[in-house]
Amino acid sequence: MFLVASDYDRTLASEKNGFTISDEVKEKVNEFSKKYPFVVVTGRERKFIDVLAKGLNPTAWVLENGPLLLIGEKEIHLVDKDWFEIRQSIIEKLEKLGLRYSVGKIIIYLDNVGNFSNKLRFDCARVEWNRNDAMIMPKNMDKGKGLLELVKILNFKGKIIAIGDSQNDIPLFNVADYKVAVANALDEVKKIADLVLDEENGKGVISLLEMIESGNLFKKIDIN
Numbered sequence: 001m002f003l004v005a006s007d008y009d010r011t012l013a014s015e016k017n018g019f020t021i022s023d024e025v026k027e028k029v030n031e032f033s034k035k036y037p038f039v040v041v042t043g044r045e046r047k048f049i050d051v052l053a054k055g056l057n058p059t060a061w062v063l064e065n066g067p068l069l070l071i072g073e074k075e076i077h078l079v080d081k082d083w084f085e086i087r088q089s090i091i092e093k094l095e096k097l098g099l100r101y102s103v104g105k106i107i108i109y110l111d112n113v114g115n116f117s118n119k120l121r122f123d124c125a126r127v128e129w130n131r132n133d134a135m136i137m138p139k140n141m142d143k144g145k146g147l148l149e150l151v152k153i154l155n156f157k158g159k160i161i162a163i164g165d166s167q168n169d170i171p172l173f174n175v176a177d178y179k180v181a182v183a184n185a186l187d188e189v190k191k192i193a194d195l196v197l198d199e200e201n202g203k204g205v206i207s208l209l210e211m212i213e214s215g216n217l218f219k220k221i222d223i224n
């Protein structure tokens with residue numbers, strides 16, 4: 001038994017299409033998800049996914065980089081109440097720094113703030129990067145922790161195959177049994193992957209799913 005956990009931006013969907021998922025990738029994932037568990041593990045908020053990935057029906061979602069699970073219409077928030085006080089104090093600091101941010105149901109997003117990385121450090125929160133964009137989130141949370149909570153809820157006990165491209169996928173790779181990087185992944189992600197695909201973005205995901213369905217992946221690895 002295995003489960004596929006896939007990142008969204010620059011993995012399922014490409015920047016070229018403004019991160020809207022292509023029909024080809026959508027159809028493949030929807031068909032695959034009827035046979036095997038397939039989870040999208042993304043930094044994105046639900047409101048963007050509802051538009052960009054309209055019609056995509058994976059087994060479940062891990063959103064906001066870990067703390068928000070979506071199974072069917074059931075939303076589960078993995079967060080302590082005191083986080084919202086902490087979040088408010090961080091927002092005040094961001095205001096003082098004059099940085100533009102947006103707030104999800106749980107986490108804070110900042111785009112294009114690579115130059116501020118040394119100012120974006122907090123004792124009471126974790127800052128996760130996706131290239132130049134930052135996400136500020138509860139300290140004990142990341143994509144890997146969110147996925148492990150989901151797996152418990154689904155009562156899934158098999159192996160995890162993860163696919164991704166960026167820094168925030170590294171904690172996801174850390175909980176996976178087999179790690180796959182798309183061709184457009186950052187070098188630091190490719191370095192720790194078990195398999196680096198020749199194809200970029202959604203084409204990479206399709207080729208991984210085809211390798212699984214044909215049994216070719218399991219000739220290379222013992223994951224069953």
Ligand SMILES: O=C(O)COP(=O)(O)O
Pocket residue numbers: 007008009010041042043044045130133166168
């Ligand atoms: O950074 C984001 O908002 C989403 O990115 P991800 O799907 O690559 O995690």
